Structure formats: structure tokens, C-alpha cells
Amino acid sequence: MASKHAHDSFKEQYKRMYDYIHKLLRSNPKSTMKVKVEENDGMTIFKKFYICLKTCKDSFMSCRLIIGCFFF
Numbered sequence: 772m773a774s775k776h777a778h779d780s781f782k783e784q785y786k787r788m789y790d791y792i793h794k795l796l797r798s799n800p801k802s803t804m805k806v807k808v809e810e811n812d813g814m815t816i817f818k819k820f821y822i823c824l825k826t827c828k829d830s831f832m833s834c835r836l837i838i839g840c841f842f843f
Contacts, residue, residue, distance in 0.1 A: 785817045801825040 792804050807819035 788817060788820070795822065799824050799826070803828075 788806055792806065795804060796802060802825045803821070803823040805819075805821040806817070807821075808815050808817055810816070
């Protein structure tokens, strides 16, 4: 019974994945988020989730110039 409850709980949480993405994009504009799903027997199956927050992108871009200087 506990296993079935846990499994059902996961299925419900994955159904809300797009809600989570929209909340993240509202609070972190210009971030990149992608979800990979597949259709199987009429059901949508979650495969992958990618997040790159805008602040992380900006920090990496400024860091890259410093790292590049060491190679010259």
C-alpha cells in the first residue's frame, strides 16, 4: 500500500512539472529551461529536465574571460 501511494505521488508531481517551470521563469526571467517527455501508450512520460538560471549564465560568462586569459 505504501509503495502504491509513493508511486502515485510521484506521478502527480511529474504532472506539475510545467507549473514548476513557469514559476521558475517568472522569478528568473531569461533563464533557460527544457523538459524532455515521451509519449507511450497515450501517457506522457518524463525523461529529462534542464535548468540554466540567468545569473549562473552571466557568472559563467564573466568567469570564462578570466579562464581564457590563462591559456594565452
